[in-house]
């Protein structure tokens with residue numbers, strides 16, 4: 001299995017600097033957990049940033065240096081405990097999640113059944129916009145829509161297509177107002193994605209247009 | 221001449237890096253205060269320059285410097301020289317602490333912290349918690365494979381991954397050396413990995 005779609009250099013650099021928006025940072029982090037290529041890219045970006053950032057010096061007065069050093073040496077060695085492993089559960093299926101999303105498996109307010117064969121579990125991140133786990137059963141699809149803001153999608157398990165491309169586990173997909181698409185999956189095991197949106201979706205075709213007044217209820 | 225200067229500069233840089241690696245290892249192994257003092261004097265002024273730019277206020281900048289170097293002192297054992305230079309590791313710690321400090325300071329309500337985003341200061345346990353793509357398996361599969369482990373390995377893996385104990389706690393509870401816990405964990409994970417790749 002090979003991941004084809006990765007965050008751009010710019011997205012990765014902003015993320016490595018800690019300057020990307022929190023929701024975007026989280027989904028990039030989850031991709032990096034799944035993607036050996038981006039783990040190497042991150043290591044290189046962080047090395048370059050460290051060289052750039054830690055070259056300049058701003059000396060402290062001796063007295064302050066000594067005080068700080070003494071305070072630090074007086075602190076005990078920290079013991080760290082490994083994190084527990086959480087699985088995301090839907091209908092008796094258990095999904096392993098990337099490290100960065102582990103903590104959120106227990107923070108969903110249950111799955112809600114939406115149109116067709118689509119399930120959605122909102123993750124309350126307290127961010128501007130929203131984040132969801134979305135599961136499409138085999139044959140399930142999201143009505144054609146476009147985006148007023150940005151939609152970032154990470155395929156956590158399975159695969160799907162949207163009329164423009166085919167996406168496999170680990171792929172990182174960015175959509176904005178230029179993209180109109182209608183994701184669907186024909187994979188037997190269905191498809192689980194994590195999605196971060198900063199604006200409501202805008203449905204563009206057929207009956208689904210009727211959803212627009214209510215789109216805040218679905219995919220706000 | 222110019223080439224000579226450049227070479228010297230790079231060589232000096234490499235020497236500093238090697239020295240810092242050695243210091244981190246001594247701090248991790250023996251809590252050596254002199255080695256930490258060396259790291260401290262090298263990095264504190266550099267971190268302060270970064271912190272002043274990021275925090276825009278001397279008190280907060282000093283807090284960022286102190287917090288970063290406290291983590292270096294307390295968690296030197298998490299530094300892994302095969303993954304990068306000491307300066308990279310220390311920069312990423314500062315970046316993480318900056319992120320959490322700004323979140324608090326700006327009263328942002330996001331439930332996303334630096335440890336979620338960048339696992340710099342997390343105990344590296346998680347071969348099981350970070351399944352490689354090819355190793356995505358169902359809970360049932362893991363359960364079956366787990367049952368197939370030798371009893372001693374099963375005991376350690378259960379305590380660490382299911383009960384969430386630290387390796388030290390497991391060592392204490394079983395009355396065996398920490399090193400034995402570590403090697404049993406490593407062997408068990410290796411074995412699980414092999415069994416998983418056999419299944420494909």
Ligand SMILES: [Zn+2]
Pocket residue numbers: 003005006007031032035037038
């Ligand atoms: Zn990638």
